[in-house]
Amino acid sequence: MKILFSPSEGKVYTSSQSPLANRVKIIHQAYLDFVQNAEVGELQKIWGLKKLEEIQKVRQQSMHYGVLPAIECYSGVAYEALGFSSLDCEARKVILDSVVIFSNLFGPISAKENLPFYKLKQGEGFAHFKTKTLYQELEKELDEMLQGECIIDLRAEFYQKLYVPKSHYFTFEFLKNGKRVSHYAKYYRGVALREIAKNGGIYKIEEHLEGLHFLGSEDKMNCTKLVFAI
Template identity: 40%
Template sequence: MKILFSPSETKSNTITSGPLSDESFIFPHLYEKRLDILNAYQSYIEKSPLLLLQKLFGYKDEEKTRLHATINLFTSFTCKAIERYTGVAYQYLDFKTLDAPSQSFLENNVMIFSNLFGPLLGKDFIPEYKLKQGESFNGLDIETFYKKNFTDAIDAWCGDELILDLRAGFYEKFYTLKQPYITMKFLKNGKNVSHFAKAYRGTVLRDIAYHRPSTEKEFQKIPFAGLKLKEILLFKYKQEYIFESID
């Protein structure tokens, strides 16, 4: 099973490995393409005034802005992407408390779509950084850049495996699936959940890590915590599994 996932605005300051290199990422043959974006970002934060950096980072706090402006992507130490992000979904995933086989599954089969680094495996190494969702620099269309240059590689990575797309809508801009896949929608009292959907994505990912399905039938048998399957809607490529909260 391959799983597409979102990053988070909040990040840990964990360091477990050395600075970035072409071995830090999946698709090493596309490392130079990533560098086009990373070099542009690094140059921008080194040369831009405080007000522009506050907008880029999404901070009002001047001290926090200055602190993040001192981070150098290329000399900072790194940790695995799945341990770097600390938002709601990652809190509910609680990666560090999973057993070793579950952690290994997530490290190798979850692709996180960073708005700076592009598509990352859970085990890819990245430094701490800050870039507010939807912001850009130097007039770059980052989502289109990664979609244009990485789509073929992601297609090959997905192969003919079962695919679950758990991304938030914004990150669908980085890659469009052109083969059958599953999505999940979460309801509470018959209504769509918004912010708490992040928590459901985290718990779902945790359950999947334990069960590690390879077919849709195996996926359907997973007793997702706090959720009950209500219906399945079929579209061209997408099967939308709609779950009702039973908490």
């Protein structure tokens, strides 16, 4: 089983030091070189910040980074809903072994892989770096990683467009008053991931998502979409 998940703009800052995988290390060094030498306007663009004091703070944090496992690095709504640290050992093992986070800076990252602190607004690039190009270069690697796996896609639409699985996969859609939700979907994707981890898979997931009404499934090409009302 492989569960595809989105990152978040919110990150946890730590002073802990651990080794980085070679690909992450190379990309991170390019990022640091840019951050160290970039004009304020360039940093405003890639970080989505306006205030000078905010930019100076993130620049300092970026240059004096700490390292955490990817699943603990992010602090957004979906990660709060997941509540990784509150899961039992067996459920945490499912997360660490199965989840692949689609970082917009480092590419597909295993939940257990170390990541440094960074900030990069969704869809933004810097110097010669572009998220879309990175995923194009890693497409074959992703195909091989997912081959023969039960694939569960809990990514946001931006990341779904970066890579589409070649074999059958499951995805989720959340509706409110018959319309797709966007911001709240982050929360429910985190809830779905938590329940999948607790139950060791997607089997009968509709019975475990309390507070959601299962509307049915839709099959299209090699995708089965599970639709819920909130």
